[in-house]
Amino acid sequence: MNGADxxxxxxxxxxxxxxxxxxxxxxxxxxxxxxxxxRGTQRIFHPRDRVRLGLVLRGRRLGFPLDEIATIVNMxxxxxxxxxxxxxxxxxxxxxxxxxxxxxxxxEAALAELQTLERRCxxxxxxxxxxx
Amino acid sequence: MNGADxxxxxxxxxxxxxxxxxxxxxxxxxxxxxxxxxRGTQRIFHPRDRVRLGLVLRGRRLGFPLDEIATIVNMxxxxxxxxxxxxxxxxxxxxxxxxxxxxxxxxEAALAELQTLERRCxxxxxxxxxxx
DNA sequence: GGCGCGCTTGACGTTGACGTCAACGTAAAG
DNA sequence: CTTTACGTTGACGTCAACGTCAAGCGCGCC
Numbered sequence: 001m002n003g004a005d006x007x008x009x010x011x012x013x014x015x016x017x018x019x020x021x022x023x024x025x026x027x028x029x030x031x032x033x034x035x036x037x038x039r040g041t042q043r044i045f046h047p048r049d050r051v052r053l054g055l056v057l058r059g060r061r062l063g064f065p066l067d068e069i070a071t072i073v074n075m076x077x078x079x080x081x082x083x084x085x086x087x088x089x090x091x092x093x094x095x096x097x098x099x100x101x102x103x104x105x106x107x108e109a110a111l112a113e114l115q116t117l118e119r120r121c122x123x124x125x126x127x128x129x130x131x132x
Numbered sequence: 133m134n135g136a137d138x139x140x141x142x143x144x145x146x147x148x149x150x151x152x153x154x155x156x157x158x159x160x161x162x163x164x165x166x167x168x169x170x171r172g173t174q175r176i177f178h179p180r181d182r183v184r185l186g187l188v189l190r191g192r193r194l195g196f197p198l199d200e201i202a203t204i205v206n207m208x209x210x211x212x213x214x215x216x217x218x219x220x221x222x223x224x225x226x227x228x229x230x231x232x233x234x235x236x237x238x239x240e241a242a243l244a245e246l247q248t249l250e251r252r253c254x255x256x257x258x259x260x261x262x263x264x
Numbered sequence: 265g266g267c268g269c270g271c272t273t274g275a276c277g278t279t280g281a282c283g284t285c286a287a288c289g290t291a292a293a294g
Numbered sequence: 295c296t297t298t299a300c301g302t303t304g305a306c307g308t309c310a311a312c313g314t315c316a317a318g319c320g321c322g323c324c
Contacts, residue, residue, distance in 0.1 A: 010300080010301085011300090011301070011302095012300070012301085021282085021283080022301085023281095023282065023283065023284085024281085024282065024283095026302085026303090027281070027282060031281095040290085041289075041290085041301075041302060041303090042290090042300090042301060042302080043301085043302090058238050058241065058242065059242075060281095061234070061235065061238050062195060062235060062238050062239065062242070063194060063195015063196070064195070065280070065281090066280075066281070067280090075249065076245075076249065080256050081256075082260070083257065083260050083261070086253055086256055086257045086260070087257070089253055090250065090253050090254065090257070093246055093249060093250045093253070096242075096246055097243065097246055100239050100242055100243050100246070101243070102193065103193065103194060103235075103239055104236065104239050104240070104243075106190050106193050106194050107194065107232050107235055107236050107239070108236075109190065110190065110191075110194070110228075110232055111229065111232050111233070111236075113208075114225055114228055114229055114232070117207065117208065117225060118222065118225045121218055121221055121222050121225070122222065124212055124213075124218055125215065125218045125219070125222070128214070128215050128218070129215070142270080142271080143270090143271070143272095144270075144271085153312085153313080154271085155311095155312065155313065155314085156311085156312065156313095158272090158273090159311070159312060163311095172320080173271075173272060173273090173319075173320080174270090174271060174272080174320090175271085175272090197310075197311095198310075198311075199310090265324105266323105266324095267322105267323085267324090268321100268322095268323090269320105269321090269322095270319105270320095270321095271318105271319080271320085271321105272317100272318080272319075272320100273316105273317090273318085273319100274315105274316090274317090274318105275314100275315090275316085276313105276314085276315085276316105277312105277313075277314070277315090278311100278312085278313070278314095279310100279311090279312090279313100280309100280310090280311100281308100281309095281310100282307105282308085282309095283306105283307075283308070283309100284305100284306085284307075284308095285304105285305090285306085285307095286303105286304090286305090286306105287302100287303090287304090288301100288302080288303085288304105289300105289301080289302070289303100290299100290300085290301080290302100291298100291299090291300085291301100292297105292298090292299090292300100293296105293297085293298080293299100294295105294296095294297080294298100
């Protein structure tokens with residue numbers, strides 16, 4: 001029982017798995033994005049830490065600043081809470097959604113333009129190869 | 133004839149229109165993202181500059197680094213070029229598209245999770261208000 | 265012709281997100 | 295028990311993307 005399906009990981013394994021450096025993981029811990037258990041002085045990564053890290057890195061791929069990512073991932077593991085808390089959380093969710101939908105619109109516009117450009121290019125290319 | 137439909141703009145007007153600062157526009161010029169005409173020492177922004185700026189800012193909203201944005205927007209106003217050029221451009225387009233599609237997938241995953249979270253929240257909220 | 269307003273160019277400062285290096289602990293292996 | 299590999303904590307360095315002065319130019323107006 002020391003295969004890839006055991007529950008806990010070292011920092012090096014996690015870094016390897018997610019394609020980040022040791023330094024990045026420490027930085028994320030400083031910023032409160034992850035909080036792996038400590039066995040003595042060493043970090044122990046549990047599955048939940050790796051799930052969180054996955055969320056964080058997705059946020060990073062999307063270009064969100066780390067402090068925004070922090071508020072987002074912290075939305076996911078909150079206690080039920082009282083009414084005001086819940087309403088605040090719901091409003092936060094709406095803000096995030098608006099942001100994401102803006103980004104999706106930007107992406108689709110960009111993809112559409114790329115497609116147009118590609119058509120023009122391959123058109124040109126056909127022109128050239130036909131005349132040669 | 134000095135309304136908002138005249139063709140040329142000052143730096144202050146463009147900054148206002150796009151919600152950026154004077155400094156940002158100068159920085160983008162340094163980086164070759166825009167290249168407004170000069171009347172003496174002053175910058176004159178033509179419609180094409182504003183179109184380019186729009187593309188640049190969309191790239192920025194998407195979290196692309198400025199030098200990547202530079203290569204992207206420069207793809208758009210290239211001369212027809214020769215065969216090698218065109219093939220290179222087509223490969224670049226493919227790279228960009230792959231990136232954008234990854235981002236779109238990330239965004240849709242994030243939106244789906246937000247929706248799940250929102251359902252859980254409003255569920256909880258209904259629980260609370262029902263018992264009060 | 266002096267005044268102010270907008271524009272311009274340096275130049276240095278700042279912030280976020282790490283990279284990198286030094287110095288040290290620790291645990292398993294020979 | 296020493297080596298060796300891996301882990302840890304500072305601390306400083308770096309790079310992108312601007313912010314923020316300071317100092318000066320040009321020009322329209324009273």
